[in-house]
Amino acid sequence: MIETPQLLKPLTVQPPTIDEQQAAWIAEHEFGKQGSATEIGGERDQNFRVDVDEDEAYVLKISSPADDVGSLDLQTEALHHVNRIDPDLPIMEPVPTLDGSFWTSIDVGETYYVRMFTHVSGHPVSGSELDDEVLYDYGSVVARLGKALRSFFHPNADYDIVWDLRHTSELRPLLDSVTDPERRALAERILNRFENRVAPDFESLRMQVIHNDLTLDNVLMDEQNRVTGIVDFGDLTHTALVSDLVMAVASVMYRHENPIEAAQAVIRGYVSITPLEDEERNLLVDLVASRLLAWGVTVAWRIEEHPEKIDDHSAAGVDGGWALLQSLEEDGLDNVGRCLRTASLSSNVPYPQMExxxxxxxxxxxxxxxxxxxxxxxxxxxxxxxxxxxxxxxxxxxxxxxxxxxGHTNSAVADAIGGQARKLTTHTRYLHEAPVRLAERLLATMPDKLDRVLFVNSGSEATDVAWRLAKAATGNNGAIVSENAYHGITDAVAEQSSTIWPESFSPEHVETIEPPVDERFHRSNSNSEPVKDMTESLDSLERQGLGTAAFMFDSLFTSDGIYPPDKIQLGKMTDRVREAGGLVIADEVQTGHGRCGSDLWGFQSTDIVPDIVTIGKPMGNGHPVAAVVTQSDIASTLYDQMGFFSTFGGNPVSCAAALAVLDQIQQRDxxxxxxxxxxxxxxxxxxxxxxxxxxxxxxxxxxxxxxxxxxxxxxxxxxxxxxxxxxxxxxxxxxxxxxxxxxxxxxxxxxxxxxxxxxxxxxxxxxxxxxxxx
The missing domain is CATH 3.90.1150.10 (Aspartate Aminotransferase, domain 1)
Structure with a gap:
């Protein structure tokens, strides 16, 4: 038998065994509250709901013999303090006895301390049904309680309990109680990691009195899943502030089908009230793992050493906790840590926020x-x-x-940007692997005839360069776009963006045509004839002596109102353009990078093979990077005439971002x-x-x-x-x-x-x- 550590002795004490009739008598004769008593459970204490009438109820708590007067006073004063600082927090209020004290004692063969509190409404929830909005609110409530306790002090606040994460290393003697060899090996690895990463820095974290058990078991909600009650202040102690968040996150993760996303929602809610410091952020995943470890090991020890002292509530879900811990390790604790850390940065900005x-x-x-x-x-x-x-x-x-x-603040993209920025930022007139790899990756997704890439910084630059290529390759100056097109902000492509033309403005070298709308949609029933319109536009440019340099189109005609095109009509239109000596430019700035689902690029679902493709907006997930993809003979016309170079186009940081985006699209299918x-x-x-x-x-x-x-x-x-x-x-x-x-x-x-x-x-x-x- 393993010698019982001092920290665990409260768990071995036999809980009170008062019956409901005795509880009702105590409520009436000690607190003056006459009503029926119904036992409502508890791990170390006994708790009874006392209903005085339909609208008046209380909770009678018979404390474990392990609790002393100091711990009772700590909890009572903490409740008073929170009610003063944040009276809107839904916590219970201590109810005095008939002689004005906030606890009394009873002797029923053994002496127990007894307290009464106002009843808070609501019910515990399993957690699996909670959406991000509810979890966010839960996290913010956790932070509010910690904030309310920030200025609280009590001489008995150094109360040592096993759930204080600073004591994680003291669990090592209990590992032999974990009989499953895989779980025991996992526990040893997590414990080693704690001792190497967390223990040296734990005492440097922000410290104060905290609730320390704000799991979903101790948070009540109403039918709309809004927090209506916070209960059980029995684990109050002075320890790391972040432990409150850790308890909440661990509680949600093992219950939820998407544990990391659920954890992120709780964290975002928490940091909306209390931003995390760097040390807390960096240790968050290890502290969550330590909490799960403490739970699993402690339950295993209690089952082996004191099976008569453990109830269904104490052991419920522990298998899920072990499974989660295993899953976190398999995913890589460092990888999970990055996800949690990213969520915690939602309040971390390098400049003051203004009203x-x-x-x-x-x-x-x-x-x-x-x-x-x-x-x-x-x-x-x-x-x-x-x-x-x-x-x-x-x-x-x-x-x-x-x-x-x-996704916003995607950790893989952010890490790629940060890692490359700390190593090298330069341009493409030096040799570097990043632009070569990115160009190869892009070309591998394109039709075979597209074999050259030109890097720029934005979608507008990409469409501007595409227009320059078209003019250089064809010797023509006329453009055809859809009737409400948008292709960018440079002087050249703004003239091809009819949606932003001033009233009565119509460049002589630009013709507009109606989109070739798929027959499923209402507009296809109009009298428009897109193929005929294209022919007339081409003839108009020819009569003006301009010729046609290019037909530029967005693959979904987004600015026209989002019209998936009729493939046959679009094909005939592009055939007419090529017959007239023009090029076909697919503007993928809005529709590219998987937006259409079936393919990476929108034009691929139209069966059109363009001469030039422009890509931008999503290419770097927020980092400014764009590209033009074309044929070598088209690219050479611009190179031969005046050369081409963009200072920031294709720089290693931008390429790292774009490569990470392609990786994410592929890896996440x-x-x-x-x-x-x-x-x-x-x-x-x-x-x-x-x-x-x-x-x-x-x-x-x-x-x-x-x-x-x-x-x-x-x-x-x-x-x-x-x-x-x-x-x-x-x-x-x-x-x-x-x-x-x-x-x-x-x-x-x-x-x-x-x-x-x-x-x-x-x-x-x-x-x-x-x-x-x-």
């Missing part, structure tokens, strides 16, 4: 009329996965931002994911459309979705005012989308590719709310 109205004023002074999204702009200070966070800690579902194609989630989103939207006359139709490919908003489905009259109202209504409900189309009446949804079906449900729920108000 929003002041920021807007200062912005307009120095940036002028630079546009902002939404009538009420969003002041974003952080992001994670598909979420953005504002300066008040509120979370927004980002269903619009295709720049962060593999995002093309398959986008197809599945995109189809789910389309079907869900079509079901919603059946309930609303405002929705004309849903147009979709992968995770690029357009919802045409019309005044009614008979007239099909565009409804731009209602469209704007929907976009801003969603923003007020913390969901971000945009709008598009010639009449600005198309809801534009293009979330990061890691969007999940649960995010779709969240979006649809909010969209239904907004539409019902129109």
């Amino acid at each position: 929003q109205s002041r920021l807007c004023s200062r912005r307009s002074t120095v940036l002028g009329e630079s546009p902002l999204f939404y009538e009420d702009p969003v002041h974003v200070v952080g992001g994670e996965s598909v979420w953005l966070f504002d300066s008040d800690g509120q979370r927004y579902l980002d269903a619009y931002n295709n720049v962060q194609v593999v 995002l093309l398959t994911h986008v197809s599945a989630v995109g189809e789910y989103l389309k079907e869900s939207l079509e079901e919603l459309a059946a309930d609303y006359e405002l929705i004309g139709e849903v147009r979709q490919r992968g995770l690029m979705i357009g919802i045409e908003i019309v005044k009614d489905q008979d007239s099909w009259e565009p409804a731009p005012r209602q469209t704007t109202a929907v976009v801003n209504g969603l923003r007020q409900r913390q969901v971000l989308i945009g709008s598009s189309g010639k009449n600005d009446n198309v809801l534009k949804i293009r979330p990061p590719l890691i969007f999940e079906k649960g995010h779709v449900d969240h979006l649809l729920e909010r969209l239904n709310e907004v539409l019902s108000e129109q």
Whole structure:
């Protein structure tokens, strides 16, 4: 038999055995509360709910014999303190005895201390059903309690308990109780890691009195999964502040089907109130592992040494805890640590945050009329996965931002950028592996005839260079674009971006054509004839003596309103262009990098093989990097005439970001994911459309979705005012989308590719709310 460590002796003490009749007598004669008593469980204590009447209830706690007066006073004073500092926190209040004390003792063959508290409403939850929003709120409540206890001091706060993570090393003598050899070996590895990484720095962490057991077992929620109660202050002690977060994270992770995402949600909620320091952030995953270790080893020891002292509650879920610990090690604790650390950075910015109205004023002074999204702009200070966070800690579902194609603050991309930035930043006139590897990777995804890559910094630069290539290769100067196209901000491509043309402006060298709309969609029933329009546009440019240099198109005609094209018509149109001596440019700045799901590039689903491809926006997941992909004979015309070099185009840091994005798309099988989630989103939207006359139709490919908003489905009259109202209504409900189309009446949804079906449900729920108000 293993000698019982001092820390574990409270766990070996026989809990009280008061019956409900005795509990009711104590409540009445010691506290003056007459009512029925119902036992409600407890690990070391006995707890009874005392119902005085329908609206008045209390909790009677018969304390373990291991508790002394000092620990009772610590807990009582802590509750008083929290109620003074943050009275909105849903904690119980101590109820005095008839003689004014906050505890008394009873003698029933053994002496027990007894206390009474106000009853807090709610019920424990399993955790598996909690979404990110609820977990975020849970994390913020954990932080609020820690903040409320920040200034609390008590002479008995050095109460030593086994759940204080500083004592993890003292569990080593118990490892022999872990009879499963794989679990024991795992425990030894985690313990060794703790002693090497955590123990030397533990005492340097922020210390204060904390709850130290804010698991889901001790947090009550209502039917809407809002926190309504915090219970069981029996593990209060003075230790590392971050331990409260660790207990919450570990509790959620072993119960949730997506443990890392669930942990990230809790962490983001916590840091919205209390940002973590670097030391806490760096040790977070090891502390979570230590908590799981302490739980598993302690239960194993109790089962072997004191089976009569352990109940179902104490051992419930411990197998899940071991399984989680094994999973974390298999995934790599350092990798998991990066994920948790990234979530904790949502409050970590290198500059002071300004109050929003002041920021807007200062912005307009120095940036002028630079546009902002939404009538009420969003002041974003952080992001994670598909979420953005504002300066008040509120979370927004980002269903619009295709720049962060593999998710905000993607750790793999961030690590690639940081690692290369610390090593070398230069340009392509020195030899370096990064641009070569990236060019090879890109060409491997393209049709065989495309064999050259030119690196630049933005989508606008890419389309500008593509236009220069087309003119140089053909000797012509005429351009053809769709009627509401957008291709960039340089002088040359702004003239080919009809959506931003001033009124009555129409460059002589640019012709516009209607998109070749797939027959499934309403617009295909119009009298337009895209192939005929293309022929007439080509003839017009020829008559002017300009000729046709290129037809540039976005593969989904996004700015026109998101129209997946009719492949046959588009093919005939590009044939006409080539017959007239022009080139075909596929602008993949918005539709590339897997947006369409079936392929990496949007043009691939049209069966068109372009002469030039431009890529940008999502290429670096927020890092400025773009490229032009073309044929060697086309590229040589520009090289031969004037050469080509971009100082920052193809620099190693940008290439590292772009390579990491390609890795993420491949490793996470995002093309398959986008197809599945995109189809789910389309079907869900079509079901919603059946309930609303405002929705004309849903147009979709992968995770690029357009919802045409019309005044009614008979007239099909565009409804731009209602469209704007929907976009801003969603923003007020913390969901971000945009709008598009010639009449600005198309809801534009293009979330990061890691969007999940649960995010779709969240979006649809909010969209239904907004539409019902129109």
